Amino acid sequence: MVLGLGTGSTAAFVVDKIGALIKSGGLTDIVGVPTSKRTQEQAASLGIPLSTLDAHPHLDLAIDGADEVDPNLDLVKGRGGALLREKMVEAASDKFVVVVDDSKLVSGLGGSGLAMPVEVVQFCWNYNLVRLQELFKEEGCEAKLRLDGSGKPYVTDNSNYIVDLYFTTPIKDSGAAGKEIAALEGVVEHGLFLDMATAVIIAGGDGFDRLGLIFVLDTLDKASALVLITIPIMLKLLNELLHSAYSARKTAINKQNGVSRWRQRRCSVLGVSSKRSSL
Known part of the structure; x- marks a missing residue:
């Protein structure tokens, strides 16, 4: 099984758990394709076998977080700076599963008021900054060059600016x-990661219903709770992706943070909202 390893806080916990499962013998025959240098370093330190898109241009599954999710399961990603490699790896995956908490749900992309990143070459970056801002005047867009902790331009793994x-x-x-x-x-x-997500797993203050099991995030550290939710689902996916398809049911999710009602979607028995292809 070739698995795309995401970048960011949620993905880091997943990578940690994958490493622990490999070490204990709970997972075998796994090869990871990392989406950033820091994920590569983390996975290598945990003994996860690694490869690249050059060697494995076709992946079975990718798991990652997201910065925004709209009712169409379209995403904003890349606030961690790894958007190019994330998009390359996740576009090459048969299944792309996204794990978020319900604070990431928006009625429309850009609706959180937080950054929507664009990776640009260093050459004449301000020229492109001005052009990007002009594109979205009607949305009241403000374009800013991303800076690192020392106040210098943030440089991506690909030696570009954001x-x-x-x-x-x-x-x-x-x-x-x-x-x-x-x-x-x-x-x-x-x-903008559009029409890419196969499924979005949403954890919220009301808990997450997975085969009748409720994980209530109010009583758990959020990061730990996301691991509890993600790993059983991931293992189920790994076990069944190459076998039978999941049965489906329809659901509607009511949210209070600007998303009054999410569209009815196909959901697997794991409670996963499906878009790109049936699980």
Whole structure:
């Protein structure tokens, strides 16, 4: 099984658990493809066998977090700076499972008011910053060059800069926006991950229903709770991806943080919202 290893706080806990399971013999025949240098270093330190897209251009499954999720299961990713490699690995995966807490749910992408990253070449970066801001005047966009802790431009694993876009209103047409951003010379990649997620696993203050088991996050450290939720589902996916498809049911999720009602979606017996392909 070739597994895409995501980047970020949620993904880091998943990688830790995968390493522990490999060490204990609970997981075998796993090869990981990391989406950043820091994930590569973490996975290598845990003894997880690693590879690349060059050697494994086709992955069975990728697991990662997200910064925003809209009702169409479209995503904003890349606030951790790894958007290019994340998109390459996750686009090459048969299944892409996203794990978030319910604070990441938005009615429209850009709706959180937090950064939507765009990776650009260093050459004439300000030229592209101005052009990106002009693209989204109607959304009240403000474009800022991302800086590191020392106040210098943040440099990605690919030696590029990141321009963060901040919106006062959600992006009206994320598909059109993605095409317009990608068409700008000097833009390497953007943080709109559209029509890519197979499933989104949502943890919230009301708990998470998985085959009748409720994990109540209010009583657990959030990071630990996400691991408890993610790993059993991941193992189930790993076990069954190459065998039978999951049965499906429909559900509607009511949220109070700007998402009044999520669309009815196909859900596996694990309570996973499915989009790109049936699990």
